[in-house]
Amino acid sequence: MEALERMEHYRSLFRESYGAGALPAWFARLRESAIESFTQLGFPAPGSEDWKYTNVDPIAAVPFAHANGEGAALTGEIFASAFVDVACPRLAFVNGAYSERLSSLNGLPAGVRVASLRAALGSNDAALETYLGRAARYREQPFVALNSALMEDGAVVLVPEGCRLPAPVYLVFVSTAEAKPVQSQPRNLLVLGAGSEAKIVESYIGLGTGNYFTNAVTELFAAENAVIDHYRVQREGDRGFHVGALEAHLSNRCSFTAHAITLGGLLVRNDLRVVLDGEGCECVLNGLYLADGDRHVDNHTDIEHARPRTTSFELYKGILSGSARGVFNGKIIVHKDAQKTDARQTNKNLLLSDHAVANSKPQLEIYADDVKCSHGSTIGQLDGDALFYLRSRGLAPDDARSLLSYAFASDVVNRVKIPALRERLDDYLLSRFRRK
């Protein structure tokens, strides 16, 4: 499709989605504003700084359509592949649409609201108007603009002040390829009250071998002293496209950990931005990306230290084989008043083949003068000494390589704080590396 055609295609999708009069006025205005932005911005141009190594033409060129609900026949068996603990509360979505049948809301404490976006809009939850769209940068970021224009459904999690969620909440997004390539625009809103504690897992899984496009945006707002453990586990299909954005805004003394585990998808771009907008915040970003074949995975992170005495610790590790390409761009901005910031960033890439490529770029902008910032990045192969050691004990070369690759990846998975999730991911790593 040519550029003009592409914009018209999405404008018509915009007009088709949602019935007239079904939307609260503020929500309709937000979507209107977003489609205008998207039309002006267009898809990111190749060579633009933020998209330097990631060409989105494969996504832009396909006239993705609304899903028809062909995935309605899915059963609970998908949850195992999606790393979901079925004993925990969950919201499930199929091709972007909420599925009550596959969801389960047992065991939530009183006062906690876990609902689909449609339901929350329908009952006019006050939090929505207050928070939705406040963090997402739809005026500058094309895919966020697209999501904000076409958003219809997604997960809303509102945790009141002082509330501690006893179990993790799973938000599962299943995509199934249909006859025509389909797109979904999940929009999630997570609001954590002061002193609350929550573990939230977003899990994206694709079934089937066709093309489809998931464009997900999550906004997270945390009030003072909240403790959040957030996960995004992505296992899209072999020919699925996934673009995801997470915007997190933290207040005083929040503790925020964001795990980003990318296991699938043909073309993937993750944007994660955390604004430490309160004193004493801590933020930990824990990322793993595995790509083989022709896959392309691009992780852009952006940590903004806006107030004094905040810390961030970032570890992203990638394993690239075949002709895959992994891109890491880690931005850290330390604002003028953010004295006593302590920020550490590490990106490690393991190349398992001659044709795999990794690009790694730290981007530090430091405007305060009493700070500690460090960054480090490595791109390399398996350690020859370690390989020899294992072989000298009897392991076949392939098994030694698998073991070392597994060990490299499990460094990140071992930091997962939900035991059931950690075990499932560990099992996944063991089987993925065993099949060479």
Next chain:
Amino acid sequence: MLEIKNLRVKVGEREILRGIDLNVGAGEVHAIMGPNGSGKSTLAHVLAGRENYQVTGGEVRYDGKDLLAMSPEERARAGVFLAFQYPVEIPGVSTTYFLKAALNAVRKHRGLEELDAMEFLTLIKEKIKLVEMDQVLINRPLNEGFSGGEKKRNEILQMAVLDPRLAILDETDSGLDIDALRIVAGGVNALRRADRSMVVITHYQRLLNYIVPDFIHVLFDGRIVKSGAKELALELESKGYDWLKSPAAALS
């Protein structure tokens, strides 16, 4: 068990081993001593199958087979074990996990059934007593954060589990204090058997007070210049290695 004939080895442009002859019979413990740079580690690594070492002459027979034609893992499965001088750290891989994989690879080769997790756990609990190691350490990533002594004990533990027929100990005593030395030597001695041979490579005579060898060979400048019984160690202790440089010494 092990027959080395006129072995010549180059590393890059330099010839390090200049014609080594050595015969190790079953159940025998041979010590190889020598100053730094004499080729001790080169010999150990060539026997284990490390790349970067170019064999330019001679042969090595293990149990009658051409050892140099075997890959490192084939040698291990055939019962050759090298206790490294500088054991590598492998983050993310616990000793138990990797040792179970290694043992099962060896057992499979020998036509034995593989051990399951429980069976292996029982086995390793038994073996760690030999090196007085805490179970906690072996569940941690391999050698990560281990002291020198703990690394060396871990090597001997692996030897105990893998049950080799030929063990090559490359400066197992380097970096050890007296207590660690005693434990490591104790472990090695407990593994001496009529059907197991050992080549103990060391710089200092001290280790040989604990692991008493049947034969001692002195490696100097890439050649074995002197061989003898265990008393040779004491002679070296008092005279040092310089003594060997004189032609007279080589002849005596």
